[in-house]
Amino acid sequence: MNDLWEHGFDVRKVLRSTAVFVSFLIAVLLFGGAQLAFFPPAAARSEWPL
């Protein structure tokens, strides 16, 4: 954020560092989403009908 701020929020001037951070963040969120969707904790699994 501060690199962006220092360059007047012009993404083109700090494109590489912003892109690296954003892609890293997206990868983390995708990994987390996939883990929650495909490997839910045992307590969260539906066991219906009981």
Added chain:
Amino acid sequence: MLITQESAIRPPRGTQLDAVRRRGWKAWLWLCLGGALLPFTIFANVVPVAAWLAPVFLMRFVRTMRAAISLPVIGLLGYLTALLVLRDSVPSPALYFFALPAGLTMIISYGADRLLARRISGVLGTLVFPATDTAVNFLLGVLNQDAFATVGASAYTQASGLPLIQLVSVTGLWGLNFLIAWLRLS
């Protein structure tokens, strides 16, 4: 154009001096904003988005002001915030020592950024602060063997964001700490 003695001494409007004054005034505003959000990034009364935003303003303050002013101020702010947040949880005499690492951590992390980040260009420069902040917090966690060892870690603030905290299963607490610290710079 007639140049009088007075106009030669006094810098014209809109000069660098004015710009520095304006920037100085704004820097204190960023400190106030960051300082107001900071108590909501530690321990009990956590607001997850404050943990991402407060350090952005504080980093802006440190990068705008002279290091001789900004680093002691940021250390004092960290110390006072820890005193405020932990006042009901830690008994009084011990509290003053217990809050010290919060201030020291901030001085070391923000100081490393001031010292190194401008000299290392590109993506690597943005990693100076998160690497230092995570390393210092990790070392404090390792050295303190009690239950409060990692109490200041910003990863705790994201406990409600399930997709985000899945990272902890791979990297431990410090991977998420690194990611949150990285936002300040990138």
